[in-house]
Amino acid sequence: MSDLFLEAEHAELYRKYRPRYPKEIFEIIDRKLTESTAKLPDGLKEKYKRNREGRWKRALDVGCGTGQATLMLLDSVQEIVGLDSSDSQIHQAKIECGDKDASRVTFLCEDALKISEAFEEDSIDLILVCQAIHWFDRANFFRECLKVLRPGGVLALVGYGLPFFNDEVIDKLNREYIDESLKDSPIRSTIDDKYAEVIKELRCVFPCVERDDSIVQNLDSTVDEYVGYLSTWSNYRTYKRTNPPYPDVLEVFRQKLQKCVPGDAILKRKFDFFIVFGIKSLK
Ligand SMILES: C[S@@+](CC[C@H](N)C(=O)[O-])C[C@H]1O[C@@H](n2cnc3c(N)ncnc32)[C@H](O)[C@@H]1O
Numbered sequence: 001m002s003d004l005f006l007e008a009e010h011a012e013l014y015r016k017y018r019p020r021y022p023k024e025i026f027e028i029i030d031r032k033l034t035e036s037t038a039k040l041p042d043g044l045k046e047k048y049k050r051n052r053e054g055r056w057k058r059a060l061d062v063g064c065g066t067g068q069a070t071l072m073l074l075d076s077v078q079e080i081v082g083l084d085s086s087d088s089q090i091h092q093a094k095i096e097c098g099d100k101d102a103s104r105v106t107f108l109c110e111d112a113l114k115i116s117e118a119f120e121e122d123s124i125d126l127i128l129v130c131q132a133i134h135w136f137d138r139a140n141f142f143r144e145c146l147k148v149l150r151p152g153g154v155l156a157l158v159g160y161g162l163p164f165f166n167d168e169v170i171d172k173l174n175r176e177y178i179d180e181s182l183k184d185s186p187i188r189s190t191i192d193d194k195y196a197e198v199i200k201e202l203r204c205v206f207p208c209v210e211r212d213d214s215i216v217q218n219l220d221s222t223v224d225e226y227v228g229y230l231s232t233w234s235n236y237r238t239y240k241r242t243n244p245p246y247p248d249v250l251e252v253f254r255q256k257l258q259k260c261v262p263g264d265a266i267l268k269r270k271f272d273f274f275i276v277f278g279i280k281s282l283k
Contacts, residue, residue, distance in 0.1 A: 007088060007237065008088045008091070010088065010232065010237055011065075011066060011086065011088035011089045011091065011092040012092060013228065013231055013232050015066035015067075015068075015092040015093075015095065015096055016228065017225065017228035017229040017231065017232050018065070018066065018068060018229065018232055019068075019160075019217070019219060019229070019271065020068050020072075021068060021069050021072055021130065021158070021273075022215055022217050022273070023072065024214075024215050025072075025158060025215055025273060025275060026072045026073065026075070026076065028212050028214070028215070028275060029126065029128070029154065029156045029275065029277075030076045032154050032156070032210075032277055032279070033056060033125060033126055033152075033153075033154050036152040036153075036154060036279050036282070037049065037152050039152065039282055040151060040152045040282050041282070044151055044152070044282070048125065048150055048151070048152065051078055053078070054076075055075075055076055055077050055078040056076060056077045056078065056125040056126060057077075057078055057079065057125055058077065058078065058079045058080070058081070058123065058124050058125055058126075059073050059077040059079075059080050059081070059124065059125060059126040059127070059128060060080075060081050060082075060083055060115065060119070060124055060126070060127045060128065060148075061073065061080065061081070061082045061083065061128045061129075061130070062083050062084075062112045062115065062127060062128070062129050062132070062141075063083075063084055063085075063112060063129055063130070063131075063132025063133070063135065063136070064082030064083060064084045064089070064090075064093055064107070064130075065084060065089050065093065065130075065131075065132070066089055066092040066093045066096050067082050067092070067093030067094075067096040067097055067107065068096065068130075069128060069130040069158070070082035070093065070097070070105065070107075070128075071096065071097060071100065071105065073126075073128065074100070074101055074104065074105070077125070077126065078104060079104055080104060080105045080106075081105075081106050081107070081108055081119075082105065082106070082107045082108070083107070083108045083109075083110050083112070083115070083118075084107075084108075084109065084110075085109065085110065085111045085112070086109070087109050090107045090108070090109045093107045094107055112129075112136050112141050112144070113136075113137060113140050113141060113144060114144075115127075115144045115145070115147075115148050116144045116147040116148055119148045120148070121147055121148060122148070122149070122150045122151065122153075123148055123150065124148045124149050124150060124153060125149075125150060125153050125154070126153065126154050126155075126156065127145050127148070127149060127153070127154070127155045127156070128156050128158065129155070129156070129157050129158070130158040130159075131158065131159055131160060133157045133159070133190075133195070133198055134159075134186075134187040134190040134191065134198075135187070138198065138201050138202075139201060139204070139205065142155070142201070142202055142204075142205035142206065142278065143205055145278065146205060146206070146280060149280040150280070151280055151281065151282050152279065152280060152281075152282050153279075153280045154277055154278070154279055154280075155202075155206070155277065155278035155279075155280075156275055156276075156277055157195060157198065157202075157275065157276040157277075157278075158273065158274075158275050159190075159191060159194070159195055159273070159274050159275075159276075160191075160217075160271040160272065160273045160274070161191060161192070161194065161271060161272040161273075161274070162178055162191065162192075163219075163226075163269045163270065163271055164269065164270055165267060165268065165269050165270075166268045166269075166270075167260075167267070167268070169260055170257065170260060170261070170267060173253070173256055173257060173260070177230075177249075177253045180249070181233070181235055181236060181239070181249060182235055184235075185234075185235045187234075194213070194272075194274045195211070195274055195276050198276060199211065199276055202276065202278050205278070206278035206279065206280070207279070207280075207281045208277075208278070208279040208281070209276070209277065209278055209279075210276075210277045210279070211274060211275065211276045211277065212274070212275045212277075213272070213273075213274050213275075215272075215273040215275075216270055216271070216272055216273070217270065217271045217273065218268065218269075218270055219268075219269050219270070219271065220266045220267070220268055220269075221266065221267050221269065222264055222265070222266065222267070223254060223257045223258055223261055223265075223267065226257070226267055226269070227250060227253070227254045227257070230250055230253070231250060236249075236250055
């Protein structure tokens with residue numbers, strides 16, 4: 001279990017600066033669940049069909065952080081549980097959720113490896129993991145997922161690559177900062193290879209594995225917003241903890257950016273998303 005997301009201040013920054021997910025991702029996931037449910041034998045198809053409001057019965061968002069992705073499931077799922085091992089993240093997720101459909105969304109502080117203790121076998125239509133699978137003990141987590149997913153249920157692993165910029169000078173500065181700050185990070189290769197290694201591991205456990213790389217998000221932000229986003233990275237939090245009182249590497253980067261960009265000018269950045277699906281067998 002990661003101890004990197006426990007600080008209250010980190011969770012607050014996380015809620016404020018982490019990007020929201022494009023709705024197209026959830027449409028793609030919903031279609032995948034529709035397809036796999038359509039292939040079920042008739043009895044099971046009836047059992048696991050959508051309810052009268054057109055929603056699936058139950059989904060988990062594991063490693064939900066401050067709940068941005070959890071809430072995106074409200075349209076397509078009746079009952080949603082956001083689960084995270086950090087109390088501070090769960091606290092912020094509850095604030096993010098406010099009283100939005102409080103009866104349909106709950107947040108739980110729990111380890112990803114304990115989902116089969118918290119939920120019954122074959123009881124979950126969808127397990128979502130957004131930008132968090134690199135922190136888990138994957139082989140064991142995938143086995144946990146197989147226990148609680150219903151037949152034809154879907155595990156959707158969503159990730160996004162490192163940001164890049166339209167402006168060449170900014171992009172170069174950004175690359176330099178990222179290369180330096182992630183040089184010792186164990187998660188860099190998982191993100192750079194767009195979950196290629198994760199897929200291999202998933203194939204050892206799930207009978208059917210697929211991927212979708214069609215979504216790219218364009219985001220406009222000021223220098224402050226972008227630096228705010230970088231301040232949520234776990235490698236920077238570790239740096240801050242282990243190098244007091246620092247030369248603050250992020251502050252140095254901000255000053256370099258500000259020399260190239262006037263005060264409130266907008267930076268145009270892009271993220272590539274990748275979605276990896278594990279689909280449970282149909283009986
Ligand atoms: C990079 S954040 C992603 C949060 C959110 N899903 C998002 O997309 O913004 C990773 C999250 O995984 C959580 N996490 C790490 N290891 C975990 C584990 N073993 N069980 C549950 N949550 C875990 C962390 O506390 C953190 O909130």
